[in-house]
Amino acid sequence: MNKPIIALDFSSKQQVEDFLSKFDEPLFVKVGMELFYQEGPELVRSIKKMGHQIFLDLKLHDIPNTVEAAMRGLAKLGVDLTNVHAAGGFDMMQAAKRGLAGSDTKLIAVTQLTSTDENQMHEDQLIYVSLEESVLHYAKQAKRAGLDGVVCSVLEASGIKDACGEEFLKVTPGIRLADGVADDQKRVATPAKARVQGSTHIVVGRAITKSPDPAESYRQIKNEWSGQ
Numbered sequence: 001m002n003k004p005i006i007a008l009d010f011s012s013k014q015q016v017e018d019f020l021s022k023f024d025e026p027l028f029v030k031v032g033m034e035l036f037y038q039e040g041p042e043l044v045r046s047i048k049k050m051g052h053q054i055f056l057d058l059k060l061h062d063i064p065n066t067v068e069a070a071m072r073g074l075a076k077l078g079v080d081l082t083n084v085h086a087a088g089g090f091d092m093m094q095a096a097k098r099g100l101a102g103s104d105t106k107l108i109a110v111t112q113l114t115s116t117d118e119n120q121m122h123e124d125q126l127i128y129v130s131l132e133e134s135v136l137h138y139a140k141q142a143k144r145a146g147l148d149g150v151v152c153s154v155l156e157a158s159g160i161k162d163a164c165g166e167e168f169l170k171v172t173p174g175i176r177l178a179d180g181v182a183d184d185q186k187r188v189a190t191p192a193k194a195r196v197q198g199s200t201h202i203v204v205g206r207a208i209t210k211s212p213d214p215a216e217s218y219r220q221i222k223n224e225w226s227g228q
């Protein structure tokens with residue numbers, strides 16, 4: 001079972017260090033835009049030195065040439081996982097993969113953000129299919145472009161497993177404990193549901209980082225995710 005990925009949605013290195021000091025085991029953490037734009041590659045290197053696995057979540061979305069060049073730079077950081085937006089297109093996804101050539105970094109594509117529901121997708125994006133269909137289409141495109149998996153919600157994970165296989169990564173944010181509040185997320189599910197639906201990884205932010213006892217919340221989520 002892959003470890004739950006903890007979203008380090010903090011704005012400074014100090015906050016990250018304070019948070020990580022509450023744990024005495026190697027973790028799988030996510031460095032996103034908030035942190036990376038303020039602390040940069042140096043913090044990624046230092047988290048890696050501490051022995052943690054890293055998902056560098058920068059959601060690249062630009063012309064293929066720019067994304068390929070950016071990925072060539074990110075490849076040097078040696079992170080475990082990074083991502084692009086599938087909406088950037090098939091050619092862009094292939095270019096991103098080329099940029100990572102020679103590194104062990106796995107590449108996944110964000111399908112429809114977990115903060116989006118079907119109404120919003122129709123109104124904001126003018127995509128008039130069901131949300132499941134849109135997510136599945138992006139997943140198949142990502143697989144065809146040679147990517148290792150996708151970011152989706154738990155609600156689409158089993159359909160993607162059927163279409164793209166067990167090995168294809170289904171990285172699912174929008175995770176909440178049964179009594180948790182959804183905040184800005186629209187497509188949420190519990191760690192237990194993620195396990196049953198075929199998620200390969202869960203991404204958890206506020207349910208751990210905003211908890212009065214982050215280590216205890218992590219333990220609870222990890223147990224539920226692994227079915228203990």
Ligand SMILES: O=C(O)c1cc(=O)[nH]c(=O)n1[C@@H]1O[C@H](COP(=O)(O)O)[C@@H](O)[C@H]1O
Pocket residue numbers: 007009032057059083110112113114115151152173174175183185203204205206207
């Ligand atoms: O790529 C992501 O990690 C991501 C994709 C997505 O569709 N939804 C989503 O919430 N995320 C990230 O997952 C984390 C979820 O945070 P919480 O809602 O606090 O658990 C945030 O860091 C988001 O940036």
